[in-house]
Amino acid sequence: MFSIREIIDIAIKIEKNGENFYREAMEKISNPALKPVFLFLADQEHEHAQWFEKLKDKTKTAEGEQKVAEIGEAMLQNLVGDQTFSLDDVNLSELDSVKKLIEVAIELENDTIIFYQMFHSFIEDSDTLKGLDEIIAEENRHIEILREYEG
Helix, strand or coil, X not given: CCCHHHHHHHHHHHHHHHHHHHHHHHHHCCCCCXXXXXXXXXXXXXXXXXXXXXXXXXXXXXXXXXXXXXXXXXXXXXXXXXXXXXXXXXXXXXXXXXXHHHHHHHHHHHHHHHHHHHHHCCCCCHHHHHHHHHHHHHHHHHHHHHHCCCX
């Protein structure tokens, strides 16, 4: 069973992994046009992690726990399933082309969106929902940006 704070911790981990991925990719990539793109995406992931850190700080341990309990452990496990949600670090040395790098980046962004959409159902506070919706929209924009470099 996940608590709301544990779900936020997962979101923070996803964002930090995304930031690390883009910063490492920036160092590895030889395409000069992609370096500022990866820097922008890394900075955005960093901002998202900070937003979730602030959310965690203001979330009381008991707040949202009942909502999570209502969903039940089995149902939540079905939602999460075998999805890694970008929790594993990506070995960039295995990505031998820009195309593969972009594909993995898009997959990471898609995982993030899926997780946040699941997380969305636990949120009742309108300001928090608004912030989460903005992050989901930014993650979707990341995919659009990355698709411009697919080749």
